[in-house]
Amino acid sequence: MEQNQADQLRILIADDESTILAFYREVLSSKQIPPLTIGLADEFEDFVLSDSVPTISTPSFDLTLCTEAEEVLREIKLSIEEVRPFAMAFLDIRISSDLDGVGVAEQIRAIDPNIEIIMMTGYTDIDAREIARRVPPLHKLLYLEKPLYPQEIHQIALALGSKWQAECERQKVHDELERWLEERTTELMNANEQLAEEIEERKRIEEALRKSEERHRIVLESVPDPVVVYDMEGKVAYFNPAFSRVFGWSLSEGIGCAINFVPVEHLSEVRLIFEKIQRGEMVSGIETTRLTKDGTPVEVSISGAGFFDHSGTLQGSVLTIQDITARKKTEQEIRYIAYHDILTGLHNRKSFYMRLEDQLLQSQSSSGKRRGSHLKWAILFLDLDRFKYVNDTLGHDVGDELLKMVSKRLQAHLRKSDYLFRLGGDEFTILLNGVTNNTDVAKVAKKLREEIARPYLIHDHEIYISVSIGISIYPVDGENVERLVKNADMAMYAAKEERQGFRFFTEEMNKIALERMMLEGSLRNALRDNQFIIYYQPLVDKRERIIGSEALLRWHHPEIGLISPSKFIPLAEETGVIIQIGKWVLASACLQAKVWYDRGYTEFYVAVNLSTRQFREPDLVETIEQVLEDIGLPPHCLKLEVTESGIMENPEQAIEKMRQLRQIGIHFSIDDFGTGYSSLSYLKRFPIDTLKIDRSFVIDSTTNKDDQEIIKTIIAMARNLKLSTVAEGVETKEQQDFLVTQGCQMMQGYYFGEPMPAEAFEVILQARKF
Template identity: 45%
Template structure:
């Protein structure tokens, strides 16, 4: 076919669609050809006779398959190259030609072949053309490339499937609070069918929002772009479900809606309650444990309640375990707990401190406490009948009173404990009342305070560093800087002896600044020496956390030493955060913004940690050594550790276990996906030079790394087996 002089050249990017042909254009037919040629590079068009033979194809169609008019004109349209890509499309065309010859138009999607590249998705039309007598004389095929439309529809379908199959409950909410869409998880969460849910509004399911409050929430969302909060929703059966809600504003043109994601908190809350129970109550007796005892005793003392503390220890209890077995010994402890509880009053607190020791906190005056102590001696001394054995047990009791306001729980317990030891020295089955002098008049303590001031001036303090090993990588990724004091004449003084003095006298502030500066300088020296990067963690004191310029001063120390802030970590304990929570969080957020890692130390031994944990800017949780189980540990001890690790990972925090002393403990921690470990199994705290040798790939660090990699491989194998 010869092209008209006015025909446009084929577009270089023309893509095949549908096509038509003509033989000898003349008169009105010639005008039709010119129109079809000018439809553009993405529109294929042509002309067929009523038998389906091709008489004309426009330039775009010919270019798509790389044909000349002479190669396709006069051929049946369904046999031309355009239709070789898809047999189904070819069959649809054949039916459409027969229908068009009868005067019926057709339109459907087809796949058309191209010269280069994959077939194109086309929107194809075949229209009959009538003469003046109303007879069909020509058929006009045309096709438009809809590949992008199909791809967009396919992507939309995939997105819809992803939303529908998501585990989280996902909903769309309009500005009026009405639900526009919901996935299957949302329907299951609320116990509703989709059509039922889409007839509701937010105020119908949210227990904390009515119709007027939703308008304010929408304004808040519009201002901030996103919201995150916890609430509870109504289930169709009537019960309430706690949920964590994330809302994002979606705007397209004049249309806006809220994309809502709801996370069911029931399992997390149950885990929190279980952890709370395990962390604060003794599993054997059900009594409050040592930590809950300290918390409640401190609350009583701060309220100014005059109290007495009795520490009760069973006399020679070990002979029962050795002679009759631990099962009988456990039964004896449960019986003792029941007798102590029934002897004291409802207003008194009974706790198990550990092993064979119990503590009773009496809200009583000086005259009532000795009377109750004697009643306890008599109650415990009564014979016990357990598993066919008649068992006789006595106890010793130490008693301490609160002498004045401002007394601390630890001080009161220490005094009661000193009285207990004196009662045992008196021959057991005795009561002894503490009568020692206050710490302020302790000559040894005053001498140690003066020596500590001099130690700070004379640079007697030094830092040792304990490695922190990544269980997956099998290498040292961090160290904890620990303060040591070697006195010229007194020798090594343990931290638990001088740190409390430093805290009470305020010396902890200059000492804390010295520790920060020295640790940062040492970390910078290691980096300049080309050693592998390790993060140095420094313990902050409660007083440091109250300083308003803490983050600024640490930033200046980092800049002065030239240390990347990501190679510094700070550790805080839960108890430090309680008194000034908001201020502490501000300081930690400022440090985290610098790149400093935030660790929560001694986790599991503090106060209401779980209620605060989600609000804290914490990167790493350090499980206290008292909660690190061994392979021989009871299942409940292991469950505490596993629950803490799972909870931390759900909150996107890493977990480090302290006090790991053997490979068995490390293996158990690795099997429960603990991230890092620290303890004597890896290494004791060592001077900077010794740690530098380890970082230079000494034999010790290689052995540790190999062992960790073995543990990691075993854990992976177990996971694959499961």
């Protein structure tokens, strides 16, 4: 067995006798085998060979010898696994096994269908047909009876080996042919599939192009903006329905034409647009004008681009034309709103300051040219008096109408060179040009006040208002916008406080403003530093018995001394400090009232003023209830005083708050009655107990018949409404007698006692004399 195993035929020999196995090894391994007789050889070759078996070279044999069936099966399996199959197997039919030799052959055939099986036996009782049935196919099974001659064994091995090899070669050729056919078939199928996919892809592309064209057509026809396509010669190739709708041409009128819808003054602009397109540049957002078919101008925004072939040659262009007429109108409206007051149509605050800046620049430029001389002009700052009252009582519609009527009256009495502005609310400003002296400005201010004071008839209401005017003069009162406006504003407030109608700015006003600022700074710390004290003024009945007192706030400034309430109370109202001060006054007065109550003055009450700002506080009722509860003061020992103007700011809200406080036992007085603008319809709805007649009517009540009639009217009205009255500012016996005669139940004033600290008040309270 020195020959290469790849050139040897593998033969498996199975027999349970080792001598027979040795015999087979010697026969098949020997190179000197005597030839068979001619007759025997011919007979054997006719049996095993056929015309289809090709002639091959004589191979050598690689022998595997087995004595047991299990060993046989193991070798057969191993040969298949190692891809070194046996060409044939000589199998003794009586090999030792639980199976007979035929059963072993069946398993061999199941493992290796191509192996040649030679069944050998020395017995004559074997049924060859049964073996053929059990171990098919017949052409791969040879059944021989022992004994066999060496020459027969050798010839059988050679013949069957050649047959097995030929079949292997034929199978290899068959497999290669099948593989080639399979590869060609696969290639053809792949080619067919690829062709089908290409055909399908082309169909998809064509369908996508069709749909894309359809979509573009739909988009162009449905887009709200005009779109026009030009060919390379500048003639119309297409435009959408929006173009027809905006400009009036039908598609049939425009195709192949150069539509003339560009105004003459914009022709150069068109050339610039198409020059950019020819350079391959985008055109975007060019705002211009185009003409409709009937010559109507349309504000438009144009964007567009060219389309080119592969060589870069311009083939045409497409323009999108947006109608921006509505947008331009909106922009104009926005600009108008930005610089005008919507209600009155006047220029607004922003316009006012821009105009002032421009006026200053012009004045300063002109003054330089005139060698230091100045052009004088004036700012008039106007604030309507009683407008808030009209707005609150008659409603915002009436208030708005009143502002419009005021605006027209002011505008009607100004020159074209003057400017009128509404800053907001009831504030107006006027810029008077060409002022020569203050007298001219005063005449204008006086005339404006007279016009504003004339009655207004709005929704069947006859309304009377007035106006306070502050005036600053350029350049005397300032050479910048901030200073001029500030000074005019200060002058307006001075006019309002002094009720003088109009005031020119003075340096004294600036001094007062500085003092006011200082006072405001001190006011914020006064409560913290215990600078406030409460004085009490007696309230007496007509028999001069003390029935109560009014708590009056005083401020003892460490540097200035005692400061009048008329100076700091309005300031506290403006800054909001009055809220904390008011709570302190309420708590302190209630605490003192509790002291007097505990000392036996159980029917004695303290009257506390509520400011307008306090009355607007949403937690007012809860605050008062908490103070009374914490101190333990019975509600009837506290009377609250409110002003006409305070409760008329929001009458319905005032009624509700007063009703809640009245339910817990607190009584109300309306302070300074007769100086405000109460509506009688509201007055009878307020849950009040007392009207306080203002001191301005009491002072001259013994000599002034008008004041006497007002007092009589107030007392009579109170009597009819089942209210009591208190007269303030009684200073003489004559005044007391007059008031008692008219039926006034209570009085207070210097005649009965000045405001005094609690300790001093308690002394006269105990003595019951003054």
